[in-house]
Amino acid sequence: MTLDVAIIGGGFAGIGAAIRLKQKQIHDFALFERGTEPGGTWRDNTYPGAACDIPSRLYSYSFAPNPDWSHTYSGSAEILRYIERMVDDFGLRPFFRFGHNVDGVVWNEQTSLWEITFDNQPPVHARAVVMASGPLANVSFPAIRGLETYEGHKIHSARWDHDYDFTDKKVAVIGTGASGVQIVPELVKVAKSVKVFQRTPGWALPRTNFATRQRTKDIYRRFPQTQTLARQAWFWGHESVALGVVWNSPLTRVVEAVGKLHLRRQVKDPWLRRQLTPGFRAGCKRLLMTSDYYPALQKDNCTLVTWPIARLAPRGIRTVEGIEHHADVIVFATGFDVSKTGTPVPITGRGGRVLADEWSTGAKAYKSISVSGYPNMYFTFGPNSGPGHSSALVYMEAQIDYLVDAISHALAHDVVLDVRADRQRAYNENIQRRLQKTTWNSGCSSWYLTEDGFNATMFPGFATQYVGQLKSVDYDDYTTSAYRPSDKDAAVTATV
């Protein structure tokens, strides 16, 4: 099979790209998804309390507004329903190829086509590829000694076991990041006991979640401009926060003051407060938006354990001071195996170059989207595209519009676009220089950084700047060569 466009990944990014391609009258594409349903991270993250800490009106596509969001911040089930509705409303089901697990993507210079191979399906060829597999797709179990010796039940936050009944169980939770602080308040409601194993306390800010009244939803539906205005208000509110969250600035102290006040108001015990006080600049690790985590920790059946974990034992978790904490189940809220230096799947570009080798000292791309030597290939959530203060979907929408423009140009003019290496280099030198002044590079460890401290994850600026740089494709930044075969199928036959 030869396609105009192969989209790899059927989550928010892949679906957004598919919608925009269809709107540009490009219909010869397919979405390759290893799962059996669309939804990506929101299909996978169904743990109790799973929700988005960005307001739904901003955590949605502007081209698919939803007047019916039930709350300011929606839960994962509602977000998944929104995604599924987009799939149906925009007629995307026929474009999905489920159960396709990509194991390689290789450029063929003779045919000017990408060959996509799967571990379980025949290969596919495509003129352009959209890598939309997402950075948080593979779960990470920590490298704790004795992991395999534990005889109780193990559950990862991103692969929740809904058949397991937590009622009256002794539960241990490892990890206090964005997922952990959402899970703990739910578990304390049902479990006999919950022990929360914290390695590093994070900065938490209050989050107030209001139900949206039916009248407001009706207004949004009847007057869509009001919804656009509400989205704009949230957008600019978040932009103003960037001054303290993205840059390590005097305003970062203001964010920290809000965090300390939140802690002081919710936690009266000075020792517990001390245990929960972060030792790094706010924003360096992802801010935790929660008003129910600290109260949950103070429930009678909940204990915060701050002694480092020494190892897992058959019946529980042993901490370094020698205590063994028995647990019926361990919940791993330990994050994802983020491919910071490698690529989501092996990718081979022009002249046999291997992207994982080129990225072994840190992933680099041009405007996070294109990589020199990998023509007609576009990344969503590529290197240095992460927002620290705003909605990932605002960034994603800009990426999608850019790559759809570039792809439709290449298809319409029968050309192959490859970003120039010098433009990519200059772009990255600038990004890395600007990152030095950000909170993420202010001296904590996080999944944003490689072990060497290289930040290939975040964009050092306002969302307005990120979106602005992707407003239009500057074709001078790309080399253009002819797409040789006029008949795609003939091209493939020629290589067989």
Ligand code: NAP
């Ligand atoms: P995470 O932020 O990477 O947090 C992992 C947690 O596990 C950290 O507290 C970490 O401690 C701890 N941990 C890891 N290895 C450990 C070990 N060996 N021993 C003890 N503790 C260990 O993962 P996450 O909470 O799943 O969140 C990942 C990302 O998902 C977030 O940054 C965010 O982008 C996204 N997310 C978003 C939302 C949302 O509402 N939008 C919700 C959930 C997740 P250290 O801090 O010491 O490393």
